[in-house]
Amino acid sequence: MSAPEDRRCKVVRKPLRGAVKLLISEPGECNGEMIDISERGAGVITMWPLKTGGRCMIALDIDTYSTRKRINAVGTVVYVNAAGNSRYRAGIEFTDMDAYSRLLIRDLQVPDST
Numbered sequence: 001m002s003a004p005e006d007r008r009c010k011v012v013r014k015p016l017r018g019a020v021k022l023l024i025s026e027p028g029e030c031n032g033e034m035i036d037i038s039e040r041g042a043g044v045i046t047m048w049p050l051k052t053g054g055r056c057m058i059a060l061d062i063d064t065y066s067t068r069k070r071i072n073a074v075g076t077v078v079y080v081n082a083a084g085n086s087r088y089r090a091g092i093e094f095t096d097m098d099a100y101s102r103l104l105i106r107d108l109q110v111p112d113s114t
Contacts, residue, residue, distance in 0.1 A: 023057040073097040
C-alpha cells in the first residue's frame with residue numbers, strides 16, 4: 001500500500017544508507033537498512049512487512065567526523081510497500097525523539113552528488 005498524498009513527508013529527507021535496528025511488537029527486534037531520514041521521519045527497508053499504524057523504536061548509529069553517534073526515535077509506520085526480493089520499504093513518522101538525536105539529523109552532512 002502506498003502512502004496517501006496527505007501522509008507523505010513534506011520535508012526534505014536526507015539520503016542515509018546504513019544498518020538500523022527496529023523494535024516492534026512482532027517479530028521483536030528487526031534489522032533493516034536506512035534509506036533516508038529527516039527530523040520528521042525515515043524510510044527503511046526490512047525483511048518483515050511492518051504493520052501500518054504500528055509503533056516502533058529506531059536505533060541508528062552514524063559516523064560524525066571522528067566519532068560514532070546514535071540516533072534514537074519512536075515512530076509510527078505510515079506505509080509499507082513491497083520492495084522486491086522478499087523485502088519491504090516502510091515509511092516511519094517520528095512521534096518522539098530526544099533533542100540530541102534531532103540535532104544529529106539536522107546537522108547530518110549529505111555528500112554532494114554532482
